[in-house]
Amino acid sequence: MTISIERPTRELTDAEKRFVGWHMLVAIIALLVGSIFGPMQALQYSNVDLYQYLEPVIRSYYQGLTLHGVLNALVWTTFFIVGFTTLTTIKGLARPLSYPKVNWAGFWVMVVGLVTTAVPILLNQATVLYTFYPPLQASWAFYLGLTLVVVGSWVSGVGFFLTYRDWRRENPATRSPFIAFAGVLNMAMWQIATLGVAVEILTMLLPWSLGLIDATDPELARTYFWFTGHPLVYFWLLPAYISWYGMLPKQAGGKLFSDSLARLAFWLFLIVSVPVGFHHQFVDPGVPTAWKWIHATLTYSVFFPSMLTAFTVIASLEYAGRRRGGTGLVGWIRALPWKDPSVAAQLLAGILFLFGGIGGLTNASYNLNLIIHNTAWVPGHFHLTVATAVTLSFMGITYWLVPYITGKQLVSPRLALVQVWTWFVGMVIFSNAMHVLGLLGAPRRTPLGDAPYVPEEWNGHLLRTSIGGTILLVSVLIYGWIMLRTATGPKADPEDVPGIPIAESLRDPQLTPLWLDRFKPWLIAAGVLIVVAYGPQLWDQITGIQLNAPGWTPW
Amino acid sequence: MTAPPANAEPQKESMGIDPYERNWIRFSIVLLVVFLTAVTVAGFAMGFQVPGEEARVDPATITEAGPFANPGVRQIAPGEFEVYVVSRTFNFDPAEIVVPQGATVTIYVTSQDVQHGFKITDTNVNMQVVPGQVSKLTYTFDRVGEFPYICHEYCGIGHAAMFGRVRVVPPSEFEEAGA
Amino acid sequence: MDEPVMETPGVDAEETEHFKPIGTLFVLAIFVATIILLWGSVYVILLSRGVTS
Numbered sequence: 001m002t003i004s005i006e007r008p009t010r011e012l013t014d015a016e017k018r019f020v021g022w023h024m025l026v027a028i029i030a031l032l033v034g035s036i037f038g039p040m041q042a043l044q045y046s047n048v049d050l051y052q053y054l055e056p057v058i059r060s061y062y063q064g065l066t067l068h069g070v071l072n073a074l075v076w077t078t079f080f081i082v083g084f085t086t087l088t089t090i091k092g093l094a095r096p097l098s099y100p101k102v103n104w105a106g107f108w109v110m111v112v113g114l115v116t117t118a119v120p121i122l123l124n125q126a127t128v129l130y131t132f133y134p135p136l137q138a139s140w141a142f143y144l145g146l147t148l149v150v151v152g153s154w155v156s157g158v159g160f161f162l163t164y165r166d167w168r169r170e171n172p173a174t175r176s177p178f179i180a181f182a183g184v185l186n187m188a189m190w191q192i193a194t195l196g197v198a199v200e201i202l203t204m205l206l207p208w209s210l211g212l213i214d215a216t217d218p219e220l221a222r223t224y225f226w227f228t229g230h231p232l233v234y235f236w237l238l239p240a241y242i243s244w245y246g247m248l249p250k251q252a253g254g255k256l257f258s259d260s261l262a263r264l265a266f267w268l269f270l271i272v273s274v275p276v277g278f279h280h281q282f283v284d285p286g287v288p289t290a291w292k293w294i295h296a297t298l299t300y301s302v303f304f305p306s307m308l309t310a311f312t313v314i315a316s317l318e319y320a321g322r323r324r325g326g327t328g329l330v331g332w333i334r335a336l337p338w339k340d341p342s343v344a345a346q347l348l349a350g351i352l353f354l355f356g357g358i359g360g361l362t363n364a365s366y367n368l369n370l371i372i373h374n375t376a377w378v379p380g381h382f383h384l385t386v387a388t389a390v391t392l393s394f395m396g397i398t399y400w401l402v403p404y405i406t407g408k409q410l411v412s413p414r415l416a417l418v419q420v421w422t423w424f425v426g427m428v429i430f431s432n433a434m435h436v437l438g439l440l441g442a443p444r445r446t447p448l449g450d451a452p453y454v455p456e457e458w459n460g461h462l463l464r465t466s467i468g469g470t471i472l473l474v475s476v477l478i479y480g481w482i483m484l485r486t487a488t489g490p491k492a493d494p495e496d497v498p499g500i501p502i503a504e505s506l507r508d509p510q511l512t513p514l515w516l517d518r519f520k521p522w523l524i525a526a527g528v529l530i531v532v533a534y535g536p537q538l539w540d541q542i543t544g545i546q547l548n549a550p551g552w553t554p555w
Numbered sequence: 556m557t558a559p560p561a562n563a564e565p566q567k568e569s570m571g572i573d574p575y576e577r578n579w580i581r582f583s584i585v586l587l588v589v590f591l592t593a594v595t596v597a598g599f600a601m602g603f604q605v606p607g608e609e610a611r612v613d614p615a616t617i618t619e620a621g622p623f624a625n626p627g628v629r630q631i632a633p634g635e636f637e638v639y640v641v642s643r644t645f646n647f648d649p650a651e652i653v654v655p656q657g658a659t660v661t662i663y664v665t666s667q668d669v670q671h672g673f674k675i676t677d678t679n680v681n682m683q684v685v686p687g688q689v690s691k692l693t694y695t696f697d698r699v700g701e702f703p704y705i706c707h708e709y710c711g712i713g714h715a716a717m718f719g720r721v722r723v724v725p726p727s728e729f730e731e732a733g734a
Numbered sequence: 735m736d737e738p739v740m741e742t743p744g745v746d747a748e749e750t751e752h753f754k755p756i757g758t759l760f761v762l763a764i765f766v767a768t769i770i771l772l773w774g775s776v777y778v779i780l781l782s783r784g785v786t787s
Contacts, residue, residue, distance in 0.1 A: 062709065133669075136710075219687065260570045260572070261570070261572065284688075292607075297591060301587075308580065314757075365591075365594045366595070367603045368776050370681045371679065374708060443672065443706065452715075453703045511568055511569065513570060514568065548687050554644045554710065554711025575755050575758070597777075602787050603785055678786075679784055
């Protein structure tokens with residue numbers, strides 16, 4: 001029987017807005033600084049070397065690439081996600097954080113970690129890229145800093161869990177509000193996932209960089225790294241999904257099509273995000289083909305919740321479009337509020353994510369990986385996923401979130417639309433060229449402008465990469481300008497300040513089955529699946545550890 | 556007009572899946588199973604296989620003893636070759652592999668220092684090269700021509716210059732060269 | 735004659751009943767065709783580049 005629940009609402013207090021705001025500030029600065037290097041990489045492909053002008057501060061393409069990867073893929077995402085899901089937790093549960101000091105502690109630990117990581121990178125003592133594969137050896141400060149960033153995010157996560165627990169005690173019969181549920185779930189997944197990299201750094205890389213042990217086992221390090229490395233992409237992606245499922249329908253004038261399937265998709269991400277890491281090691285030595293195949297199968301299963309998402313999100317948008325008067329097979333698409341930069345950003349992000357998904361399925365396809373492993377295809381792929389599905393969605397979110405937390409009005413929504421579309425166009429050009437280069441055999445992470453083996457037929461694609469990168473540079477500069485002007489602008493009339501969009505569900509969430517709203521069984525399932533799919537091979541590699549690869553700093 | 560039947564009675568908890576979405580779910584599963592079957596058949600029945608577990612070595616001693624002490628191509632049977640490749644910053648040893656057209660070549664690669672990559676352009680040969688581990692793939696070169704093998708893992712400042720090439724020559728030319 | 739309709743909070747039953755996501759299926763059909771085409775073309779590249787064992 002339906003229990004009708006009165007759902008309270010509550011706005012964030014000024015202190016809470018400030019807390020979220022600090023995360024956004026760090027995130028956006030990291031995005032702006034990190035994004036300067038991306039186009040420099042892309043221009044290098046056409047022999048335009050802008051790095052020479054940055055000497056002696058930035059000494060090489062690879063140092064810039066390390067900054068680009070760390071700042072954009074790790075710092076921008078992590079700070080945005082912790083800030084954004086703090087907001088969804090507070091707003092969704094309509095209650096304050098139980099222990100705000102815990103969350104503040106998490107933030108400051110992350111900031112200390114960020115600074116500790118940044119110093120050796122800037123001193124060219126950690127030019128190891130954001131995968132930091134040993135035996136490339138960075139300064140100990142780099143590993144320590146990364147550890148602190150992760151630990152800080154754990155502390156924030158604990159703050160979420162305690163808040164959620166208290167809310168659950170206060171509301172035993174209520175279905176958890178979707179945006180809060182999903183943010184807490186993402187943090188739980190993250191805590192499980194980061195165990196891999198935590199073990200890698202604490203048992204191997206940190207003692208090694210401090211001189212306590214002489215050498216590493218690089219293949220074991222890869223296995224630890226990818227235990228974390230793949231769920232990392234879901235840690236980035238799920239907050240975008242929170243917006244697509246739980247906010248975008250409202251912004252577009254509709255409702256969430258299916259609350260129960262939205263939750264099911266998130267649970268599936270919790271249980272299958274982690275035991276898939278060997279699909280990054282398909283062409284590695286030291287891992288038997290049987291385990292690679294098993295992880296290929298599990299990676300295919302993690303594709304399934306994204307197929308669910310495609311339907312549910314598109315149907316929610318179709319519902320919105322039809323309510324706005326759209327008709328026919330595609331008329332509803334045109335009826336969506338494309339003039340709203342926040343909506344346009346997320347719609348365009350979603351469109352490119354469809355292609356990112358296709359590329360991802362290809363990467364996961366066992367032997368198809370022979371064609372594209374470590375080629376330009378891979379950055380081509382993840383610029384559609386993390387750099388567009390995630391980053392462009394996050395940019396779209398900041399178009400209402402930054403005005404909301406600052407009490408300002410977004411400066412020039414029209415310019416914001418230009419920003420959104422230039423990102424889309426730049427990325428289409430860049431990413432398509434990179435995919436093609438990959439199929440032709442161009443390696444990733446390589447200044448191809450200097451490479452002696454580049455054949456004639458790559459040149460056109462290298463040029464397109466540079467053009468796409470340049471358009472993206474324009475886009476990110478516009479974004480920085482809009483954010484700066486918005487944050488420093490005058491306080492707006494409260495009526496002109498956007499609120500937090502929260503999409504209702506077409507059906508009362510109380511009708512969603514209880515098993516889709518309980519953490520315990522799913523956490524147990526996640527643990528069991530990890531033990532089954534990772535346990536034996538991990539055990540073999542750990543018991544067979546050979547610390548025989550000493551460190552090198554060949555940069 | 557038809558009254559919405561759902562409102563007549565109190566609703567029960569259910570997934571409440573729309574019939575269209577239910578069909579999409581079924582279809583998605585079928586699609587993924589078909590794709591997975593296609594790669595599995597290609598991998599385990601047709602021979603498009605990825606590298607697996609081969610052997611472990613000590614990077615400090617590979618140049619002193621064992622097969623990697625003498626990198627290069629060796630003929631092991633008519634039409635069959637093996638080649639041992641040592642990767643190091645920033646070159647491959649050997650930098651050139653010459654084989655006759657139609658040769659079936661088993662390639663063993665390891666690293667003396669950091670991680671490298673080994674991908675032969677226009678072929679399916681693609682291996683991560685990890686110090687302490689031996690990567691192995693066997694491939695038959697059916698086409699005459701030059702096929703660069705490129706280091707695809709960042710290995711330091713000279714990474715972009717790190718490559719070698721396979722030269723596949725007509726069998727007659729290979730004989731003349733006195734291989 | 736119109737029957738009295740009981741209000742169930744939060745459930746817009748009429749909308750649920752009448753909304754058929756045909757447009758969604760159309761978009762997804764294009765998506766699936768694209769998946770098959772692009773994924774299939776990489777599969778063909780694999781087959782054309784020779785076996786590895």
